[in-house]
Amino acid sequence: MKKIFYVIILFVGLISACKKSSSNNNNNLTGPSKVGTTLNLIQDSVYLYAKEDYLWFNALPNYATFKPRTFTNPSDKTALTNELNALSQYAINPATNSPYEFYTPSPGQAKYSFIDDGTETAALNGTKGDFGFDVQYNNINDLRIEFVYPGSPAGLAGLKRSYQITSINGNTNLSYDAKGYGSGTNTNLNYVSNAVYNSGTITMTLLDATGKTINASLSTSNYTVNPVLKDTVFNQGNGHIIGYVVFNSFTSSANATPLLNAVFSNFTSQGVTDLVVDLRYNGGGYVSTAEYLANLIVPASKNGTLMYNTYYNSNLVSGADPLLKNQWRKDPSGGPDYNYGQFDYSVAGNAVNFSKAGSLNVSRVFFIITGQTASASELTINNLRPEMDVQFVGGKSYGKPVGFFDININKYILYTPEFSVQNSAGQGGYYDGFNPGTTGYPGVNDFDDLTKDFGDPNEGLLAHILTYVSTGIYSVHTQGTPSINSLNAMQRSFSVQEANTAAVHLSSMNDHKLVGMVADRKLKFKKAIN
Secondary structure, eight states: OEEEOOOOOOOBOOOSOOOOOSOOOGGGOSSOOSOSOHHHHHHHHHHHHHHHHSTTGGGSOOHHHHOGGGOOOSSHHHHHHHHHHHHTTSSEETTTTEETTOOTTSTTSOSSOEEEOSHHHHHHTTEEOSOSEEEEEEETTEEEEEEEOTTSHHHHTTOOTTOEEEEETTBOOOOOOOTTTTOSOOHHHHHHHHHHHSOSEEEEEEEOTTSOEEEEEEEOOOEEOOOEEEEEEEEEETTEEEEEEEEOOBOOHHHHHHHHHHHHHHHHHTTOOEEEEEOTTOOEEEHHHHHHHHHHHSOGGGTTSEEEEEEEOHHHHHTOOGGGGGOEEOOTTSOOOEEGGGBOOSSGGGOEEOOOOSSOOOSEEEEEEOTTOOTHHHHHHHHHTTTSEEEEEESOOOOOOEEBOOEEEBTEEEEOOOEEEEETTOOBOOTTOOOTTBTTBOEEEOOOOTTSOTTOTTSHHHHHHHHHHHHSSOOSOOTTSOOTTSOOGGGOSSOHHHHHHHHHHHHHGGGOOOOEEEOOSEEEBSSOOO
8 A cells, every 4th residue: 555655744742752761860861861841852852863763873872972962052943953963973974984964165064964943844845935036156256146036025026147246235245255165254155144044134236137236125025936947948950959947946746746747848849859957056855856857857768667766774674663653644635644654664665667757758868057956956867867868067966865754853843864865777875966077977067157047048057058969069168267158267266166165155054955855755654554
């Protein structure tokens, strides 16, 4: 029997699985006590769930050594985040001798794990409550809008990708001051991040694509996320018709599927022969949507063949997961309630096959990627690599071959890696990301061109692809030298990798986290539920 494994956020009380020591003296406890503040009990729960369900659970110390309750902060969420950051540093990747969750721009911060207060989960389900735009440095002294969500406060104000920001709240000193993996003062970077991501109002002076000055005053408000930021078709002649789509977030199937269907139906009707999927800022989201996008892209001849395998830790596979029985969910189809402890976490029980969607049948797909391309985006790309000609254009991706499901603890949602993935060719473990133009990742490595809007044929990364489709070769380019339609390298204060790092650094500050790869697809029960 199968049941849909939906991510539904319910209020779940503090777990009752904490075990009490024979001693009432907390200094002598070898395990958690049921006595303590609400924060203390949540901290214990975070540790205990990680010790049971974390992909690398066997690298974690025991409770008495780790001491979850020692992570204090005036903000409960910060205290929990600090605890989770510490937990994330124990498991060491033998390929790098660094933690699997080592985060280069901010060592000691978890690369994947995070505590959500409901904000990220709401965004995944199609609702956000911010300004509706993100920013990125095109150069040290050149801050730009990287994208705008339609219908958001920024979208309604007419702001667009490529607009240069010259002043925020009257401050014109916006230059990037953390060049080189987090070195520098970070004063300006913190100012920009707080103004854009952690305030309710913002006033900006900008220059549009023509150099005209624009003043904008925005307030945060709720809006529905449209993850399709742009779609268009280019006729390159000689039978080459290119479909281009910017897909910015793997939101829920209910939100994303109708939008994707409309785009791909149009591509089919226009006879698209080559596909470009722009995931340059897509930090991930729901597994079910990633699978659906892959099914829209994959050739029809691959229908029914293996897409990928999922690997959980030995506790989950063997059923040694009593805490997951506290994670109850309601069946949206009206069936009985169920809990995460009832699922089959074996490899065989989680194999996913392709199920071709739509009628588009192409043999080649170009993915535009950057350091903000993560998790479910990388899952989609990796699943297609053995099945068709996959080309990589842009900068090195984030590197997240692991995913998670939601674990509710009081008013917070815990996200830690519970599984890893491998495609049909056994390719996985891409912790360092996909690096375009290197072995295994055919394509070209170049700067993200923030001076042009999405779909502009003169935008640097898209221009590379248009040239390749027409000529069979990418424009002459090596990293750090001038390239087609990009800024001259002599004008660049960043290398490609530094620009990539700056973008990830800014986007991940102050809780603006990459979302990840969230399990919400169909799983089998260990046994039928009556």
